[in-house]
Amino acid sequence: MEVFVQQLINGVTLGAVYGLIAIGYTMVFGIIGMVNFAHGDVFMISAFISLIVFMAITAVAGFSGGVVFLALLVALVVSMVITALYSWTIERIAYRKLRGSFRLAPLISAIGMSILLMNFVQVAQGARNKPIPPIMRDTINLFERNGFQVAISYKQVMIIAVTAILLAIFWYVVQKTPLGRAQRACEQDAKMAALLGINVDRTIAVTFVMGAALAAVAGTMFLTYYGVVVFSDGFVPGVKAFTAAVLGGIGSLPGAVLGGMLIGLIETFWSAYFSIDYKDVAAFSILAIVLIFMPQGLLGKPEVEKV
Amino acid sequence: MERTEKPVINWGQLFKDGVFAAIVAFGLFALMLGFKTDQTLNNEMVLVPRPMLLWSVVGLVFLARIAIGYWQASREGRIAPPKKATALWMLKAEKYGLPMVIGFLVAYPMFVLLTAGPQGAIKWIDNFGIQILIYIMLGWGLNIVVGLAGLLDLGYVAFYAVGAYSYALFATSEPIKDFLAQLIGEGFWQAWAFWICLPVAGILAAFWGVMLGFPVLRLRGDYLAIVTLAFGEIIRLVLINWVDFSNGYAGISSIPRPSFFGVPFNATDEGFSAKFGLEFSPIYRTIFLFYVILALALLTAAVSMRLRRLPVGRAWEALREDEIACRSLGINTVNTKLTAFAIGAMFGGFAGAFFAARQGFISPESFVFLESAQILAIVVLGGMGSLLGVVIASILLVGGVELLRELDFLKLYFGDGFDPAQYRMLIFGICMVLMMLWKPRGLISAREPTVFLKEKKIVSADHVKEGHG
Incomplete structure (x- = not known):
């Protein structure tokens, strides 16, 4: 029971990170029907940007409690802006021209972009692990039974809170603003939306920007939670987040968050109760099983085969 | 203009x-x-x-x-040249280019030997010749799955791994060695292991092709790509974690090298050099390996060309163009897809067995997703379905990035810390994106129809729907 509650807390934290990345996949797939393979690497880049900003601020202003908190906040905002710029540039260069080209072209281009980003970071920042000093190590003890302490760390509280706040903002934007309306219109029928005067290109660019900004939140959280980032960190979290998007039903925003939570929980429980070595195998297996048996996901719409 | x-x-x-x-x-x-x-x-x-x-x-x-x-x-304002001319050029290139390329490949080791001498030649035959040929073979093998049947496979490296590990595990297995030593004699297994295990590796890979192909029969397009990616990663992760079976990260070493049909390449009296009255040199093994992989690659090409004209090949191409029409015309799509997976995987297995034999050492590190992406990139950049395109793309991508290792003189300009080889994959990624922007259909994007009525018309890829398979 105690282990269960502790793992539940850990799983929800991890799930929040996956859910934030998954939104980027699901929105892009919903609106232009492509798997944005480079999204995982965009997430990795955001973690690096947070790292650099955080290090720059703490190097100048010292390493006390208040500064650390402020530095994290600034890192989060800067990372969101710059990662959004990355995603915008990627869409502009590698995907926009291929819209309406044959179906494999954007996918191949995205794989190429993923390789490019990963190796760009490797060349620019080096191939070694990049750790940050441990921060926010304090924990809140929830309860204790049979000598096992169930605790939630401030980091975890922060991750869950920030995720919840940003999801609420994001939800408001998509559901209540003209921008969100344009996005949903493009998702349903891009050609019709264009006829009704919506700038489809701009709407798609905004979708990429929003997805990247949320991935940047995930990247900053990932960095604070694990305290280390390396250039190849984009691939596996990216695939897991994509699994989350598929599990929740691709194209569905609540589905992405739900899927992220489920994947996070499955991963932590699998590591706790079965085998930590095979946790990635479990994630990949879920991906295959869901796509084969339940391609519409939990909250998605079933795809109709058109002739 | x-x-x-x-x-x-x-x-x-x-x-x-x-x-x-x-x-x-x-x-x-x-x-x-x-x-x-x-x-x-x-x-x-x-x-x-x-x-x-x-x-x-x-x-x-x-x-x-x-x-x-x-x-x-x-x-701006320039009139594009008529499409037909380029398409015709591509057909001619495919028709005459391929024999020329094959002729060049056959003569390549001799040419290098004459120009670079026996010492310098090993590098050029091994790093460039054999390396590129492995990718050509993998590209031709994947071409059956992606180019002909239109099934987007992002986990092709799994079959490469199956082939490599089957050869490595069989060839280093003590029980088999002891059993054969009693039955036929000491040294037999060491000498013949490659030639016996090669077909076994191919069959096992084909079996895995069917095993992994069966669950994904209903999937198409991007989803198929992602599931095959997942399968490829699962196989690699199992190879890493199941240490008793595959020795995990440490990999398998001292895998027997291929022999010249029973005659080993070593400095003993029984060795290749002694038997043929030549001075001992490692170059003979390299040249022999070059011709083995060339033969395997040509076998792949020949089989895929023949299969294209057989009913099953036509069913593949029909499947690529339109699966629903295909089914309503009575083609068994299950069998069609599974044969494509099996045959494609088999050639991947052959290439894997050769890779294990050439390296003498394998580990899961060699079978990462990047390899799959690289092979798929070769097929797509070459122009799906085009054999010559795969050759050109392999030479450009694999040979091009391999050449970066040779650019040491750049250190003169950028300082000693500059290592051109570091930029290999970066440049590879840039090339992939640029190629897609420039020619999304690949280099050789027109093809001759296999079936025609009265008059052969060129099928430009622009008119062909993409594979939904």
Whole structure:
């Protein structure tokens, strides 16, 4: 029971990170029907940007409690802006021209972009692990039974809170603003939306920007939670987040968050109760099983085969 | 080329575009290139500013944007040449180019031997010849699955791994060795292991092709790609974690090398050099390996060319164009897809067994997703379904990045810390994106129809629907 509650807390934290990345996949797939393979690497880049900003601020202003908190906040905002710029540039260069080209072209281009980003970071920042000093190590003890302490760390509280706040903002934007309306219109029928005067290109660019900004939140959280980032960190979290998007039903925003939570929980429980070595195998297996048996996901719409 | 009117170049606009691109580049690179995260001797992280690098990259982007803008503006109003001419050129290239390429490949080791001498030749035959041929073979094998049957497979490296591990495990297995030593004699297994295990590796890979192909029969397009990616990763992760079976990360070493049909390549009296009265040199083994992989690759090409004209090959191509029409015409799509997976996987298995034999050592590191992406990139860049395209793409991509290792003289300009090989995959990624922007259909994108009524018409890939398979 105690282990269960502790793992539940850990799983929800991890799930929040996956859910934030998954939104980027699901929105892009919903609106232009492509798997944005480079999204995982965009997430990795955001973690690096947070790292650099955080290090720059703490190097100048010292390493006390208040500064650390402020530095994290600034890192989060800067990372969101710059990662959004990355995603915008990627869409502009590698995907926009291929819209309406044959179906494999954007996918191949995205794989190429993923390789490019990963190796760009490797060349620019080096191939070694990049750790940050441990921060926010304090924990809140929830309860204790049979000598096992169930605790939630401030980091975890922060991750869950920030995720919840940003999801609420994001939800408001998509559901209540003209921008969100344009996005949903493009998702349903891009050609019709264009006829009704919506700038489809701009709407798609905004979708990429929003997805990247949320991935940047995930990247900053990932960095604070694990305290280390390396250039190849984009691939596996990216695939897991994509699994989350598929599990929740691709194209569905609540589905992405739900899927992220489920994947996070499955991963932590699998590591706790079965085998930590095979946790990635479990994630990949879920991906295959869901796509084969339940391609519409939990909250998605079933795809109709058109002739 | 004809022009309707002389293009007007608006320099003000070009300059504005350039400034905008430079600002974006500054935003992108200010942190990533402007600072380097480094570890001090005390394991503390420090930031090292690199303003020179940042400004030169931003300046480069500014100039590049203006150059691209100028190029685009100067092309405006130009009439594109008729499509048919290029398509005809492609058909001719496919028809005459392939025999020429094969002729060149057959003569390649001799040519290198004459120009570079026995010492220098090993590198050129091994790093370039054999390396490129492995990718050509993998490309031709994957071409059956992706190019002919239109099934997008991102986990092809799984079959490569199955082939490599089956050969490595069988050839190093003590029980088999002891059993055969009693039955036939000592040394038999060491000498013949490769030739016996090669077909076994192919069959096992084909079996795995069916095993992994069966669950994904209903999937198509991107989803198929992602599931095959997942399968490929699962196989690699199992190879890493199941240490009793595959020795995990440490891999399998001292795998027997292939023999010249029973005659080993060593310095003993029984060796190849002694038997044929030659002075001992490692070059003979390299040349022999080159011809083995060339033969295997040509076998792949021959089989896929023959299969294209058989009913099953036509069913593949029909499946690629339209699965629903295919089914309503009575084609068994289950069998059609599974044969494509099985045959494609079989050639992947052959290539894997050869790879294990050539390296003498394998580990899961060699079978990462990047390899799958690289093979798929070769097939797609070459033009799906085109055999010659795969050859050109392999030479450009694999040979091109391999050449970077040779560019040591660049150190003179960029300082000693500059290692061109570091940029291999970066350049590879850039090439993939640029190729897609320039020619999304690949280099050789037209093909001859296999079936025609009265008159052969060229099928330009632009008219063909993409594979939904």
